Amino acid sequence: MNLSLLLDRSREAKRLTGKNIVTQIREILRLRKGSGRLGVSEYFDYGLFDDEKNDEKSRQAFVGWNGETNINDHFNKSEWAALSLDKIVFYTFLEGAGIPYPKVDALYSINNRFMRGTETLTSAGALADYLRTKANYPLFTKPSHGNFGRGSFFLSGYDPQNDHVVFNDGSTEAVSSFTESLETKLSGGYIFQQVFNPPSALVDICGPRSSTVRVVVVIDKEGAKLLSAVWKIPTGNNVIDNFQHGRTGNLVSSVNVQTGEIKRIIGQGADGEFIEVTEHPNTGKPLLPLTLPDWPQLETLCFQSARVLPGIRLLHFDIALSENGPLLLEINYRGNIDLHQHASGKGFLSDQLISAMQDQTAYRQEIKQIIQKTLREQAGSSGA
Numbered sequence: 154m155n156l157s158l159l160l161d162r163s164r165e166a167k168r169l170t171g172k173n174i175v176t177q178i179r180e181i182l183r184l185r186k187g188s189g190r191l192g193v194s195e196y197f198d199y200g201l202f203d204d205e206k207n208d209e210k211s212r213q214a215f216v217g218w219n220g221e222t223n224i225n226d227h228f229n230k231s232e233w234a235a236l237s238l239d240k241i242v243f244y245t246f247l248e249g250a251g252i253p254y255p256k257v258d259a260l261y262s263i264n265n266r267f268m269r270g271t272e273t274l275t276s277a278g279a280l281a282d283y284l285r286t287k288a289n290y291p292l293f294t295k296p297s298h299g300n301f302g303r304g305s306f307f308l309s310g311y312d313p314q315n316d317h318v319v320f321n322d323g324s325t326e327a328v329s330s331f332t333e334s335l336e337t338k339l340s341g342g343y344i345f346q347q348v349f350n351p352p353s354a355l356v357d358i359c360g361p362r363s364s365t366v367r368v369v370v371v372i373d374k375e376g377a378k379l380l381s382a383v384w385k386i387p388t389g390n391n392v393i394d395n396f397q398h399g400r401t402g403n404l405v406s407s408v409n410v411q412t413g414e415i416k417r418i419i420g421q422g423a424d425g426e427f428i429e430v431t432e433h434p435n436t437g438k439p440l441l442p443l444t445l446p447d448w449p450q451l452e453t454l455c456f457q458s459a460r461v462l463p464g465i466r467l468l469h470f471d472i473a474l475s476e477n478g479p480l481l482l483e484i485n486y487r488g489n490i491d492l493h494q495h496a497s498g499k500g501f502l503s504d505q506l507i508s509a510m511q512d513q514t515a516y517r518q519e520i521k522q523i524i525q526k527t528l529r530e531q532a533g534s535s536g537a
Contacts, residue, residue, distance in 0.1 A: 159193060159194065159197075162194075162197040163177055163197075166197060166202040166203075169202075169203070170202055170203050170204065170205075172202050172204070177196075177202055180196065180201065180202070180212065181193055181196050183209075183213075184196060184201070184212060184213065184215070184217075185217075187213050188213065188216075188220065188502060189213065189214070189215050189216040189217050189220040189500065189501075189502055190216075190217050190219040190220035190223070191215055191216070191217035191219075191220070192217045192218060192219060195215070195217045195218070195491075198495075199215055199494060199495075199498075201215065206498075211499070211500060212500070213500070213502070214499065214500025214501070214502040214503065215494060215500035215501070215502070216490045216491075216494070216500065216501045216502055218491070220490075221487065221489065221490050221491075222487060224467070224490070224501075224502075224506075224510075225467055225486070225487040225488070226487075227467075227510055227513060227514075228371070228372070228465070228466040228467035228509075228510075228513055229464065229465045229466060229467055229486060229487075230464040230465070232464065233462065233464035233465050233486065234486040234487075236462070236465075236484060236486070237483070237484050237485050237486035237487075238298060238486070239297050239298060239341055240295070240296075240297045240298075240341075240344055240483070241260065241262075241266055241268060241297045241341065241342060241344065242297075243483070243484065244257060244268060244344075245268055245269070246461075247481060248268070248269060250458075250461045252454070252457060252458055252461070252481055253454070253478070253479075253480050253481065254473075254480050254481045254482065255293075255346050255347055255348075255349050255473055255475070255480050255482060256346070256347045257271050257344055257345065257346050257347075258271070258272075258288065258289055258292060258345045258346065258347050259271060259272045259273070259274060259283055259287075259288070259345040260272070260273045260274065260342055260343070260344060260345070261273075261274045261280045261335065261337070261342055261343040261345065262274070262275060262337070262341075262342030262343075263275055263276065263337045263342075264342065266297075266341070266342045272287075277329075277332040277333055277335075278332075280332045280335075281328045281329060281332045283345075284308075284311060284318055284328050284331075284332070285311060285313070285316070285328060288308070288311065288345070289347065290308060290309060290310045290311065291307065291308060291309045291310070291321070291348045292307075292308045292345050292346065292347065292348060293305065293306070293307055293308075293345075293346045293347075293348050293392070294306045294308060294343055294344060294345045294346065295343065295344055295346070296336070296340035296341060296342070296343055296344075297340060297341035297342045297343065297344055298339065298340055298341040299340065300485075304335075304336070304340065305392055305393055306320065306392065307320060307321035307348070307392035308320065308321075308345075309321050311328075312325060315327075316328050316329075318331050320392075321390060321392055322390040348363065349363055349473050349475035349476070349477075349480060350363070350475060350476045351363050351364060351474055351475065351476065352446040352447065352474055352475070352476050353476065354446050355445075355446065355474060357438065358433055358436065358438045358439075358440060358443070359386060359387070359433050359435075359436060359438075360433075360435060360436050362387040362388075362391075362394075363387070363394075363473065363474075363475075364384065364385060364386055364387055364394050364473075364474055365384075365385050365394055365471045365472060365473050365474065365482055366382055366383065366384050366385070366408065366445065366451065366471075366472045366474060366479075367382065367383050367385060367469060367470070367471055367472075367485075367488070367492060367493075368381075368382045368410075368451070368455055368469075368470045368472055369381045369382070369467065369468065369469055369470075369488065369493065370455050370456070370459050370467075370468040370470065371466070371467050371468075371505070371506060371509045372459065372466035372467070372468075372509070372513075373508065373509040373512040373513075374512040374515070374516070377455070377456050377459040377460070378505070378509075379410035379411075379452060379455065380410070380467075380503075380505060380506060380509075381407075381410065381493045381497075381501065382407075382408040382410050383405050383406060383407055383408060383492055383493055383496045383497075384405070384406045384408055384415060384445060385403060385404075385405055386403060386404035386405065386406065386418070386433070386440070387403050388402050388403050388404060388433070388434050388435055389402055389434075389435060391403055396492060396495075398421070398491075398495070400421065402420075402421070402434075403420075404418055404419065404420045404430055404433075404434075404440075405418070405419060405420075405492060405495065405496045406418040406419070406440070406496055407493070407496040407497035407498075408445065412444060412448065413444050413445040413446075413448025413451070414442070414443070414444045414445075415440065415441060415442070415443045415444070415445070416497070417429065417496060417497060417498065418430045418431065418440055418441070418496075419495060419496060420434075427495060445474065446474065447474070447478050447479055450478050450479055451472055451474075451479040454472065454479050454480075454481060455468075455470055455472070458470065458481055458484075462484070465484070465486065466513060467509075468484060469484065469485035469486075469487075469488025469489075470483075470484055470485075471483040471484070471485070
């Protein structure tokens with residue numbers, strides 16, 4: 154963000170609250186040096202200049218982009234990151250663990266990657282034949298390596314008369330053009346995944362759009378606990394429910410982790426600011442009050458998944474809400490924290506998380522002592 158825009162935001166903050174620029178700078182410097190390492194633009198994004206909404210303690214609870222990595226790395230071992238970076242590896246892992254996920258109909262991989270019980274297509278020609286004759290539409294396709302929904306497509310069907318694939322917005326593309334356009338070297342291959350239908354209770358409100366919940370599970374000395382959750386609400390013809398600071402037009406809401414009840418919903422206003430929303434922009438149906446369906450099953454799925462991922466102790470799960478119950482879609486090794494802060498209006502660095510961080514420090518020290526003791530015993534045994 155350039156200096157001119159920051160000055161404009163500072164002047165606007167002064168107009169709204171009366172807080173002078175010098176006081177704003179002092180607060181920004183304290184937050185930048187704090188545990189959350191908050192950036193200048195984030196100070197304004199979260200409205201932390203407003204003393205009616207935040208005191209010093211609540212400001213210090215906000216985590217900036219620069220602070221996310223430190224918090225996630227405090228809990229998580231880097232060697233476990235592969236499960237979040239490669240979807241084929243992750244789904245193979247889930248299949249072996251018996252954890253439910255949206256089933257994969259086919260893989261496209263010129264390197265002949267595979268999943269048990271799933272057809273692998275190794276050339277653009279084989280993929281084109283699959284799309285024409287074998288695909289079980291609708292399908293969601295995405296690269297095995299990738300994030301933020303980049304390179305993803307919703308394929309609603311095949312038009313045999315024109316030999317085109319049909320996308321969810323009604324647009325089409327020649328099959329040969331589509332298959333040739335898929336990048337195969339950096340993507341790790343493409344997954345063609347069965348589209349999950351949303352629960353009927355959500356169809357009534359949001360239409361047939363599929364949605365997910367981002368759930369953060371933290372492991373402390375007492376075990377796994379739900380720390381925070383947001384519901385990502387798709388709108389329009391978006392094939393993904395990513396919020397991306399409102400730029401996608403989608404909505405995001407905070408969720409009561411104990412009950413699954415929706416607490417606060419935000420979207421992007423006409424001038425780019427965040428606004429609270431109470432109804433779905435396409436259906437006009439009220440979004441509040443609402444409790445997400447199958448919340449106890451979702452909680453069970455999170456705890457089951459956490460038990461098979463011992464190297465990740467701050468887990469950012471994407472859970473698909475389907476008519477057949479919750480499905481584990483992805484895990485984010487370094488999940489974005491701003492999504493939770495924007496949705497709730499509160500800082501992520503809660504007392505519960507701080508306590509868990511202290512437990513994690515003690516846990517790592519205990520592991521270190523065990524390793525050192527083992528090494529000493531081995532050295533003594535070899536010396537004897």
